[in-house]
Every structure is written in structure tokens, then in C-alpha cells.
Amino acid sequence: MATPAHTVFDSLHSGVAAADVLATDRATPAELAAKQRQRLICLVQAALQHSPLYRQRLHGVSPATVRLDTLPVVTKGELMQRFDEWVCDPQLKLAELRAFTADPLRIAEPYLGKYVVWESSGTSGQPGVFVQDARAMATYDALEALRRSVPQPLKRWLDPMYLSERIAFVGATTGHFASYVSIQRLCQLNPWVAQVMRSLSILQSTASLIEALDAYAPTIISTYPTVAALLADEAARGALRHRPNEVWTGGETLSPGVRKWVEKSLHCAVRNSYGASEFLTIGWECGQGHMHANTDWLILEPVDEKFRSVRPGQECHTTLLTNLVNTVQPLIRYDLGDQVSFGRQRCACGSPLPVIEVAGRHDDALTMLDQHGRPVTLLPLALTTVLEDQAAVFEFQLRQLDGHTLELSLPQSGAEATSMMVRCRHVLQGLAHQHGLAPIKLIGKCGVTLPRGRSGKVQRVVAAHPAGALAGRGPQM
Numbered sequence: 001m002a003t004p005a006h007t008v009f010d011s012l013h014s015g016v017a018a019a020d021v022l023a024t025d026r027a028t029p030a031e032l033a034a035k036q037r038q039r040l041i042c043l044v045q046a047a048l049q050h051s052p053l054y055r056q057r058l059h060g061v062s063p064a065t066v067r068l069d070t071l072p073v074v075t076k077g078e079l080m081q082r083f084d085e086w087v088c089d090p091q092l093k094l095a096e097l098r099a100f101t102a103d104p105l106r107i108a109e110p111y112l113g114k115y116v117v118w119e120s121s122g123t124s125g126q127p128g129v130f131v132q133d134a135r136a137m138a139t140y141d142a143l144e145a146l147r148r149s150v151p152q153p154l155k156r157w158l159d160p161m162y163l164s165e166r167i168a169f170v171g172a173t174t175g176h177f178a179s180y181v182s183i184q185r186l187c188q189l190n191p192w193v194a195q196v197m198r199s200l201s202i203l204q205s206t207a208s209l210i211e212a213l214d215a216y217a218p219t220i221i222s223t224y225p226t227v228a229a230l231l232a233d234e235a236a237r238g239a240l241r242h243r244p245n246e247v248w249t250g251g252e253t254l255s256p257g258v259r260k261w262v263e264k265s266l267h268c269a270v271r272n273s274y275g276a277s278e279f280l281t282i283g284w285e286c287g288q289g290h291m292h293a294n295t296d297w298l299i300l301e302p303v304d305e306k307f308r309s310v311r312p313g314q315e316c317h318t319t320l321l322t323n324l325v326n327t328v329q330p331l332i333r334y335d336l337g338d339q340v341s342f343g344r345q346r347c348a349c350g351s352p353l354p355v356i357e358v359a360g361r362h363d364d365a366l367t368m369l370d371q372h373g374r375p376v377t378l379l380p381l382a383l384t385t386v387l388e389d390q391a392a393v394f395e396f397q398l399r400q401l402d403g404h405t406l407e408l409s410l411p412q413s414g415a416e417a418t419s420m421m422v423r424c425r426h427v428l429q430g431l432a433h434q435h436g437l438a439p440i441k442l443i444g445k446c447g448v449t450l451p452r453g454r455s456g457k458v459q460r461v462v463a464a465h466p467a468g469a470l471a472g473r474g475p476q477m
């Protein structure tokens, strides 16, 4: 097959990665552990050879005898501060990458002709920048395509390429975010994907989003749990008429209550996945409804406050990620900030991959009231996207006080904070206006120490009421 020159793709790596993922699905736990071990050795070798930062951090470590639990923990702040020494290709410079990700016209464009680049949101300071080569993308593609349980197996067998589907991605489409970059890349790579896929921005008003969904009538909606809950609300009140067959969720924690509500109201199957900018597909759901971690290509270590490992099933403070895919920008014992716990037993579906449960990403949807007292939902993803992307503010807490009032706290003070607050007011009022809310009341507080949750992450968007209290929907979170 001819490969478009303007995408990061290697057909040889893709074939090898796909065959390997399929073989692992039938492996024994011992074979899985051996693969993981071999890949860890290769990763440590690459890091020692090509990353000045890791050469310093892993001084004296021998790849062949490496013991992961003795290696130092790394954080996003430290790695981003020393980005140019962290990466294994000296051509990669943070200043140039920041200029690239600042340009929305370059989303999914191959960087230096050979890398896929995306940025993470700035839950702890400045956004992270992540660079992957064709080999890493081939592995992510294979994990994403081959490890997803399907609600209608016969239909998928007859139509493995999803050609008869219409897929709507509803998310942040204004920046170089991992999910949107991946979708844009897939569309460039496969003309048939572009035919069956449409991306819809969550920044538009709920009314126009509903109109677009009713017009496109997607069979599959891929989105965030808070967006899926909003669509379920809109379906329940009769505004959204279309019903998809499947809703795929990811990016935030999906609670059992929201899952049930979406299944019931949209009358569809829900499939959840767990990914991060640091590793695109960490976990996927099997037919038994369990989340399996792709431990052939990553290592997760649930740890306590002092980064000591916790026993299976025990609550952890955070989770360390070792990414065995990416050797351009090694992540070894990286503090992911999510709370992952491992199940003790092997899943009845037969997969050798362990079952995990994930917590840790909770931002609330805000139910505001318009001038007629009607509820209007502002999605957390829309709020954080405009504050990060349009106001360039990354550390904040937006707290709802009532149906018309929000309080925005920033850690900065002085003139810097004043100008940040002006930008925040401007973008938040713009978003409120777009959603048909009369000017909202916005109280600004500067020089605030942002309250951090157990995981160390700030909950950035906090609702005044339990979800649905204003909208009259039953308790569900």
C-alpha cells in the first residue's frame, strides 16, 4: 500500500506491532513478563545512550540487570524543565516545539518529517510536550485497533474497517491534544477514515452541538464522560433526538452512575478506555466490562506518598508509568498522578493482561442558569480549554458559587495576575455568551494556594451542587 508522504507511518513496523499485539493476547503471564522485561532493558539502554538527563539520573545502572523499583522517580515539572537534555534526538528543542504546538494549522503535521507531536493539558504547570516516532505510533495504532471489545461482534466481523459507521469525535479540537492529533493523523493516513469520521468542538453551544449531532447522525460517538452525560441529559429532555449505537469514552473518570445514565438515556452500549498524553492507550475494556492494562508495552506501579509500592487492591497515592514504546522521549517511573489499582484475579475473558481500576480525574460540569432560569451546562473540558488555549493560564481553580456566579482562583499575584485575570474574564464571558448565558458574575482571587487533592492534582473545575441538582436529573455521580 502506498503511504502518504505527509504522515508518520511505517508499514513494516505496523505489521510487526499488530502481529505482536495479537500474539500477546494468547500469551501466558510468564511470556508476558518476559516481553516486558526485554522491552525495559531496551528502553534503559536507549535512555543511557542518548538522553543526557537519564545518563545522569541512571548513573551506574546496568540495563541487563536493571531493577525498576530501585530507579529514581521523575516528574513532569523536572522533565519539562530539562526537555532538551531529556529527549534522545538533539534536533528536538522545546522552544521550537512550543512554537509548533502554538500553531493550530500544524495539528498532526509530521514534525521534522518524522515525529508525531502532541501536548498535554497543564494540570500541574505548563503543558507537557510529547514526541513519538513511526515505531511508537505503530504500536499505539495496533493497541488501539486490536484491543477494543465490540458490542456487536458479528457486525464488526462483517465490517472490520468501520466503513458502514459514522463516527463523531466530540472534544477539544483547537489545539495539539493527543486524541485530536491521533484522529487527524488517522484521517490523513486512511482516506476511508476521513469519510466516516467527523470532529465536533466542545466549545460551541450545547444547542449547536445537538444540532450537528442530529444532522450527522453518528453511529458511534467518541468523547469524554462529562460530554456523554450532557448528551444523555439532552436526550432525556427531548432536545437530542439521535441515538448512537455506541458511545466510546475516555480522558476522564467514568463513574458507574454516569455509565448507567448514558446507556439508559442514549440507549446505547458504552465502551470506556484509559489513556494519557504520556501513553495513548493505557487500558481498554473487555467484553466482561473490565479494564485491562497494556502491560506488554507499559509498566504501572501504584505507590504511596513516598513512592513505595502498595499491595494489589490497596489504595495508592499516585501511579508511576514506564512507557516501553517511546524511546525518543523516555518515561521511566514517571509520576502520572492517577490512582490505579490492580485486580487480584485473572479476568474471565482469558486475556493475560491484568485488570485495573482507575481514579483521579474529576472535574465537574457546571450547571448555570440563563436569564429565564433555564439550566445551561458548561463542560469542564470547554472551560479548561479556553483558559489554557486562549488565555494561556494553566494553574487555576474555577469554583461555582451559584447559578450565575463563578470564582476563579490563581496562584500568581501582582501585575502578572491582574493581566491573567483580564484574559480569563474575557474568554470565560465569551464562552458563557456563546452558550446563551447573560454575563456571568466572575469573582477573581489572586495569590491563592490552590487546594490539592490526595493525588496532588488540583480539581480545576468545581460545581456548587452535586451533578444534576439544578437540572433536575437524578443523582448519578
Ligand SMILES: [Zn+2]
Binding pocket: 286, 287, 288, 289, 290, 292, 347, 348, 349, 350, 351
Ligand atoms: Zn477481561
